[in-house]
Amino acid sequence: MRRLGAVLLVSAVLLLSAAPDAAARGFKVYGVEAPARGETEAVYWADYVxxxxxxxxxxxxxxxxxxxxxxxxxxxxxxxxxxxxxxxxSLRYAQARFLLRTKVLDVSPSGAGLAFRVVYDFPENWYRSYEQVEVRMIFEQFFGIWNVRLNPIFEKKTSGPDVTDGLSFAYAAGVYRPVAPSVSAGIELHGGIGEIRDRDPTPKQRHYVVPTIRWKVNKRLSWEVGAAVGYTREADDFTLKSLLEYRF
Structure with missing residues (x-):
């Protein structure tokens, strides 16, 4: 089972990294872990282009x-x-998003963990002309000190003039390892191909490679920083990211 999980995860990461519109907002590869029962997590995300x-x-x-x-x-x-x-x-409000997440399988030494995230967007008209739903699958497994995460992402417009468009596909994937008792480093891939049935030409797609460092300040607070480098024509060339997470 563990060998099968390894083959699936590594194959998927290689496939996605070679794949030919992911918005450059909040570069994050999710793991299976969520706040414990009765616990709240507050997160402040900041990206600077x-x-x-x-x-x-x-x-x-x-x-x-x-x-x-x-x-x-x-x-x-x-x-x-x-x-x-x-x-x-000045600062402008862009949209509200609502999340429902479920954990299906815990990460274990013998197999990959699995979770699902469903997010619905309610954007302002100036920001985007349609609402959409996003379904993200979350796979995670450890191989010794290495932590591998894979997030296939499926998006569907639910309003607006292009509501008949089909499913769009995006991805986030990452590999991480500890470099100090409370610090880990990793490399991430983010991007998308547009509609599955009519994918965007490669020059119009957005793909990024993102080195990251995560510091677990204490059992409640953590800070993740990174630098996203776009390697397709439509992608932003260089973006800094920061995520502060606090659980209580």
Missing amino acids: VAGGKGSADGLWRHTVEIDYSFSERWTLGVFGDFEDTKEG
């Missing part, structure tokens, strides 16, 4: 405030507020 490339998003700040609450060992509810701040203007 240092060099926006063709999209000319230089100087753009993206902010997200997230609150999650686990009402059982398997189920979690959450809400997000997204904001943007350009160098030309």
Whole structure:
């Protein structure tokens, strides 16, 4: 079982990294673990576009405030507020998102863990002209000191002029290892191909490689930072990310 899990995870990561529109908001590869029952997690996300490339998003700040609450060992509810701040203007509210998450399998020495996240977006008209639902599968397994995570992501527009569009596919994947007692480092891949049945030409896709460092300050507080480097024409060239997480 463990060998099968290893083959599936490694094969999927290789496939996705070679795959030919993932928004550059909140670069994060999720693991199976969620807050414990009765526990709340507050997260502040911040991305800063240092060099926006063709999209000319230089100087753009993206902010997200997230609150999650686990009402059982398997189920979690959450809400997000997204904001943007350009160098030309002031902070603007972009959208609300609502989360339902369930853990199906715990990570174990003999096999991969599995969880699902369903997120529904309610954007402001200036930010995006349609609502959408996102379903993210979360696979996670340990191989010695190495932690491997894979998040296939399926998105569907539920309103707007293009509501008849089919499923879109995106991905997030990462490999991590400890480098100090409370610090881990890793490398992540993020991106997407657009609609599955009519995928975007490779130059129009957005793909990123993201080195990351995570510091577990104490049992409640952790901080993750990274630098996203876009390697397709439509991707932002260089984006800094920061995630502060606190559980209580």
